[in-house]
Amino acid sequence: MKTAITVAIVEDKEPIRQSLAILVDGAEGFSCQATFETAEAALDYLPTHCVDVVLMDIDLPGMNGIDCVRHLKALCPHMQFMMCTMYDEDETVFDALKAGANSYILKRSPPHKLLEAITELHEGGAPMSSTIARKIASSFYVSPAAPNELDILTTREREILDRLSKGHSHKEVANELFVSPTTVRKHIFNIYQKLQVHSKIEAVNKYLGRK
Amino acid sequence: MKTAITVAIVEDKEPIRQSLAILVDGAEGFSCQATFETAEAALDYLPTHCVDVVLMDIDLPGMNGIDCVRHLKALCPHMQFMMCTMYDEDETVFDALKAGANSYILKRSPPHKLLEAITELHEGGAPMSSTIARKIASSFYVSPAAPNELDILTTREREILDRLSKGHSHKEVANELFVSPTTVRKHIFNIYQKLQVHSKIEAVNKYLGRK
DNA sequence: CCGACAATACCGCATTTGTATGATTTTGAA
DNA sequence: TTCAAAATCATACAAATGCGGTATTGTCGG
Numbered sequence: 001m002k003t004a005i006t007v008a009i010v011e012d013k014e015p016i017r018q019s020l021a022i023l024v025d026g027a028e029g030f031s032c033q034a035t036f037e038t039a040e041a042a043l044d045y046l047p048t049h050c051v052d053v054v055l056m057d058i059d060l061p062g063m064n065g066i067d068c069v070r071h072l073k074a075l076c077p078h079m080q081f082m083m084c085t086m087y088d089e090d091e092t093v094f095d096a097l098k099a100g101a102n103s104y105i106l107k108r109s110p111p112h113k114l115l116e117a118i119t120e121l122h123e124g125g126a127p128m129s130s131t132i133a134r135k136i137a138s139s140f141y142v143s144p145a146a147p148n149e150l151d152i153l154t155t156r157e158r159e160i161l162d163r164l165s166k167g168h169s170h171k172e173v174a175n176e177l178f179v180s181p182t183t184v185r186k187h188i189f190n191i192y193q194k195l196q197v198h199s200k201i202e203a204v205n206k207y208l209g210r211k
Numbered sequence: 212m213k214t215a216i217t218v219a220i221v222e223d224k225e226p227i228r229q230s231l232a233i234l235v236d237g238a239e240g241f242s243c244q245a246t247f248e249t250a251e252a253a254l255d256y257l258p259t260h261c262v263d264v265v266l267m268d269i270d271l272p273g274m275n276g277i278d279c280v281r282h283l284k285a286l287c288p289h290m291q292f293m294m295c296t297m298y299d300e301d302e303t304v305f306d307a308l309k310a311g312a313n314s315y316i317l318k319r320s321p322p323h324k325l326l327e328a329i330t331e332l333h334e335g336g337a338p339m340s341s342t343i344a345r346k347i348a349s350s351f352y353v354s355p356a357a358p359n360e361l362d363i364l365t366t367r368e369r370e371i372l373d374r375l376s377k378g379h380s381h382k383e384v385a386n387e388l389f390v391s392p393t394t395v396r397k398h399i400f401n402i403y404q405k406l407q408v409h410s411k412i413e414a415v416n417k418y419l420g421r422k
Numbered sequence: 423c424c425g426a427c428a429a430t431a432c433c434g435c436a437t438t439t440g441t442a443t444g445a446t447t448t449t450g451a452a
Numbered sequence: 453t454t455c456a457a458a459a460t461c462a463t464a465c466a467a468a469t470g471c472g473g474t475a476t477t478g479t480c481g482g
Contacts, residue, residue, distance in 0.1 A: 140305060
């Protein structure tokens with residue numbers, strides 16, 4: 001039998017904390033090592049007492065769960081943090097991820113889902129409740145309602161601009177695209193003509209839509 | 212019984228396309244409406260023939276799957292796109308999300324996981340393979356160890372970087388700041404050292420907070 | 423079939439830029 | 453006030469870049 005996944009719980013509400021602890025401890029392959037009512041208590045104990053996964057409520061008295069994760073993640077980068085909360089507001093979700101949360105699960109998730117998520121988290125995944133995952137994925141989407149100055153560029157030209165924008169030199173782009181450096185230079189020259197610019201930075205600025 | 216989830220598949224490799232179609236069509240509650248070998252074929256058909264979910268390979272001959280999603284998502288915002296591919300490289304993943312992909316699954320996922328994912332996607336989730344999810348979640352994390360790389364720059368250095376970011380050359384910046392071009396170059400060189408970069412574009416990207 | 427255009431490639435030149443070394447003056451905080 | 457950092461300037465060289473011209477090939481629409 002494999003070693004159980006060790007878990008800590010940070011949750012101020014007594015009944016929820018208790019039932020989470022019982023759920024985790026009662027399940028095969030999981031072991032609840034500690035529970036805390038406050039962020040401060042967790043910050044005090046956890047840095048010196050390693051666990052695999054921390055279930056973190058957000059709405060805590062005193063320091064909130066997000067700031068708690070920020071501090072703990074800095075001290076124990078290997079520890080996995082699962083936000084476990086009622087809210088699914090945008091700001092909260094993204095703030096949590098920025099702070100170092102690895103997972104974000106809504107409390108209304110059924111118990112077996114929670115255990116599944118803990119396992120997935122421990123195995124290197126980043127389990128998210130579906131509405132949360134959708135929010136995150138959507139945050140990357142850039143509407144194609146962009147200015148069409150770039151439409152006059154050919155596919156190849158856009159490809160080259162894209163690489164230039166990542167800071168690659170002529171030569172590097174040439175190697176990446178398996179063409180000669182002179183070809184790349186020619187393309188770049190054509191791009192400058194079309195965009196009416198005279199340097200890489202100006203071209204990249206137009207390409208990325210910065211003004 | 213509920214209406215089946217309608218699915219389209221875009222995949223150039225015959226055996227994979229076939230087995231995906233059979234898997235989807237054979238399962239209760241799913242219906243494979245169409246399959247395409249190329250992005251172009253999908254772009255031609257799908258805008259006028261609604262489906263719920265599109266399974267999209269990335270590595271296609273001609274137009275790639277990401278650009279295909281970009282076009283289709285603009286035409287059919289309600290359609291859900293699941294990237295279904297071998298690769299889990301950073302750039303590919305994020306480009307796909309920017310293009311409008313709602314889900315990203317590695318081909319090595321077991322069949323039942325794929326069907327689960329389609330259902331979850333259709334119900335408003337954003338199913339991701341675990342390594343992908345981790346990448347995405349991590350991309351938000353801002354390490355407190357390096358709060359802001361730009362903090363180590365002096366006022367003058369920031370001033371110069373700001374003008375560089377507008378596309379000005381060394382000489383232009385020198386004139387604007389009433390100093391000699393060599394001074395500007397010295398500053399720029401110092402900036403490169405501090406930011407650990409070797410070109411204007413890379414420096415500007417860091418300055419403007421791109422990756 | 424033809425013409426337009428994209429992509430490829432080369433040559434050459436002037437300028438800009440990246441890197442290095444060294445030095446002087448200003449400024450700000452200890 | 454004293455010291456360190458910041459800002460200034462110079463010289464030099466190699467590499468990258470911007471700009472001009474020319475040419476071949478392939479594709480696509482008319």
